[in-house]
Every structure is written in C-alpha cells, then in structure tokens.
Amino acid sequence: DTGVSQDPRHKITKRGQNVTFRCDPISEHNRLYWYRQTLGQGPEFLTYFQNEAQLEKSRLLSDRFSAERPKGSFSTLEIQRTEQGDSAMYLCASSLLRNTIYFGEGSWLTVV
Amino acid sequence: GQQLNQSPQSMFIQEGEDVSMNCTSSSIFNTWLWYKQDPGEGPVLLIALYKAGELTSNGRLTAQFGITRKDSFLNISASIPSDVGIYFCAGVYYAGNQFYFGTGTSLTVIP
Numbered sequence: 337d338t339g340v341s342q343d344p345r346h347k348i349t350k351r352g353q354n355v356t357f358r359c360d361p362i363s364e365h366n367r368l369y370w371y372r373q374t375l376g377q378g379p380e381f382l383t384y385f386q387n388e389a390q391l392e393k394s395r396l397l398s399d400r401f402s403a404e405r406p407k408g409s410f411s412t413l414e415i416q417r418t419e420q421g422d423s424a425m426y427l428c429a430s431s432l433l434r435n436t437i438y439f440g441e442g443s444w445l446t447v448v
Numbered sequence: 449g450q451q452l453n454q455s456p457q458s459m460f461i462q463e464g465e466d467v468s469m470n471c472t473s474s475s476i477f478n479t480w481l482w483y484k485q486d487p488g489e490g491p492v493l494l495i496a497l498y499k500a501g502e503l504t505s506n507g508r509l510t511a512q513f514g515i516t517r518k519d520s521f522l523n524i525s526a527s528i529p530s531d532v533g534i535y536f537c538a539g540v541y542y543a544g545n546q547f548y549f550g551t552g553t554s555l556t557v558i559p
Contacts, residue, residue, distance in 0.1 A: 340490075369547070378452075378536050378549030379491065392545050427490050435479035435498065435540055437547060439490035 338362060340440035342428050348446045349418055356414045357443045361430030368411050369437060370403055371427040372396065379427055379439075385411060418447045452537055454550035462558050467524040469553040471537030480513050480520040481538040481547070491536055495522070527557045 341360040349355050361368050366387050371379035382401070384392045387408035397403075400418075405411040415422055423446050429437040454471045461467060471480070479498055483491035495506050497513035497520060504511055510523045520537055537550040 342490075367545075371549075376552075378538075378551055380549070381546045384545045386545075394546075436481065436493070436496050437538075438493055439483075442488075442490040444488070 340428055340430050340438055342426075342440040342443045344443060345441060346444045346446075348448060351420060351447055352417055354414065354416045355418060355445060356412055357426050357428075357445075359411045359413070359428030359430075359440060361409070361411070361428070362432075362438060365430035365432045365438075366408065367431045367437075368405055369429040369431075370411070370413050371429065371439075373425045373427055373442070374423075382413075382426075415445070418445075420447045423447045452539060452548055452550035454535075454537055454553050456553060457551070458554040458556070460556045460558065461527055463527060463529060465527055467527055467531070467555060468521065469523075469535060470519060470521045471539075471550045472519045473539055473548070474518070475539075475541070476517040477539030477541060477548075478517070479540045480511070481540075482509075482511050482520070482522050483536045483538065485534045485536060485552075487533075494535075524555075527555075529557050529559055531555060532557050 343358045368385045370382040373379045383403045385405040400416045403413045425442040427442045429439045431437040452473045482494045485491040495511040502513040508525045512521045534552045538547045540547045
C-alpha cells in the first residue's frame, strides 16, 4: 500500500508531556498538510508544506505546536506541554496537484 | 477557519433507498471534494469536482459542482449497509492552500 502513513495510530499521554506524530506522504507528493479533527466536526486546517517549506499555518497552531518536513519527504508534528484540549485526531494529507488531497488513517491523541 | 454547511446532519434510511446530501458555502470555490469517513479512520476521497456545473459519477455515487460555485451535491443510489459512515464535503479556492471542510452528514443504512 502506498498511501499516506501515520504513526502512531493512537497515543495516550499525561497532561504536560510532549508528543510527536509522524507522517509519510504518498511518495511523489510534494504537498503535505496537517489537520485536526474532534468528535462531530470536520477536519480543521493546521499547517501546509510544499516540499520542505512550511507555507501556511493556522491560528489553531499555537506556540506549543511545531511541524517540520526536513527533507521534503516525511513530516513530524510535535505538541509540547499537552493540554486536555489537545485531545483529537491528527490527520495528515498529501497531494501532487493543488486541488486534491489524500488523507492518512490519522493519529488519535488522548490527553489525560 | 471557515466551515461549510452540510445538510442533513444525519440520515437514517432503508437499504436500497437513494440518498441526497448537499454542502453550501458563503464563498466561491474552484474545487469541491467529497470524502467518506469510517469511525477511527481518516477520510477517504470519493469524488473530486473541478468545474462549475460538472457532474461526476463513481459507481453508485454521483456528485455535482453547483453553478454558483457555492454549493455541491452528493447522491448515493441503491444504498447498501457498507455506505454507513460520515460524509464530508471540502472546498478549496483556486489560489489557496487551505481546504475547508463541512460539518459532515452521518448516514445510517438499516438492512
């Protein structure tokens, strides 16, 4: 399967701990997106990379959040000093063309 | 961020019935996408629409890009139990990088 891959699929962490999620996009895709989704809501945009450049960040991405895509391939999303409000599914998506994106299976975060 | 309005919020239908749902925006989009999401999984792309007025089918699914560019419709014919899930619409501006998602339509198919 050569779809978007995310790891880990599930993470339970204590409040105040740091967590990191990894995303491997579809191999030839140069665009990579992170979204957050809470129960009963649609995905909300967090940030976007074209190759290794982070071109857009949402206001949802507070100072505790940082995303990287060092070599223009895989990406990481780190959340520092987690809060209960960070509990959500974190979705990664990638695209080759500007106007179609493909999602991974998501990484569930539960902050206790 | 902007969220698109989807309706209905939920649907309970008998197997074999047809389903219609729609999505509206206050802004014009140049692309509309429709996704299906199963519990605990990421959204899976069903249909992509790139031109106003475009009508596209994928098996039993048919979607249309509204003429005003502010809405889109998804129809599912002869529903089956595996159609159960949450359907999301998404729109993107031509020059934008951000995809905006609807609030979802939850579909339950009763065998």
